[in-house]
Amino acid sequence: MSSQVVNTTEDLIQPILEERNLDLVDIEYVKEGKNWFLRVYIDKAGGVDIAECGEVSEELSNKLDEADPIKEAYFLEVSSPGVERPLKTKEDFAANIDSNIFVKLYEPIDGNKEYEGILTSFTGDVATVEYKVKTRKSTVEIPFDKIAKARLAVTF
Numbered sequence: 001m002s003s004q005v006v007n008t009t010e011d012l013i014q015p016i017l018e019e020r021n022l023d024l025v026d027i028e029y030v031k032e033g034k035n036w037f038l039r040v041y042i043d044k045a046g047g048v049d050i051a052e053c054g055e056v057s058e059e060l061s062n063k064l065d066e067a068d069p070i071k072e073a074y075f076l077e078v079s080s081p082g083v084e085r086p087l088k089t090k091e092d093f094a095a096n097i098d099s100n101i102f103v104k105l106y107e108p109i110d111g112n113k114e115y116e117g118i119l120t121s122f123t124g125d126v127a128t129v130e131y132k133v134k135t136r137k138s139t140v141e142i143p144f145d146k147i148a149k150a151r152l153a154v155t156f
Contacts, residue, residue: 017042
């Protein structure tokens with residue numbers, strides 16, 4: 001059910017985003033407590049502002065009302081992915097070379113299932129991350145298909 005809602009929402013929002021030169025980052029349809037949330041994350045070079053999110057939300061809401069893919073009550077949220085945006089696709093990785101990232105793996109590499117460090121390259125289907133263990137720098141090569149979740153990570 002939730003993947004069907006996500007797929008339908010993606011089909012409905014793509015023309016809206018193309019018209020405004022915006023990118024779709026992610027869609028999630030989740031239940032939190034007793035409430036359902038349809039969250040759509042959009043972005044563009046330089047970021048999106050609240051007015052753009054509001055316009056997209058209004059137009060998407062109208063299209064969702066017409067298509068009626070969701071039978072239960074839900075809250076629609078359209079927003080920026082924020083500074084710790086998820087990295088979902090190979091294109092996301094390629095576009096974020098030299099960024100600090102956090103990666104969670106399906107299975108351990110070198111005994112670890114989580115890495116945080118600088119994405120130094122993404123070649124073929126392998127992400128290379130430089131990370132610190134105390135004061136020593138190390139690198140790990142992570143096959144894309146072993147990544148469960150990844151996101152940009154803010155450093156202070």
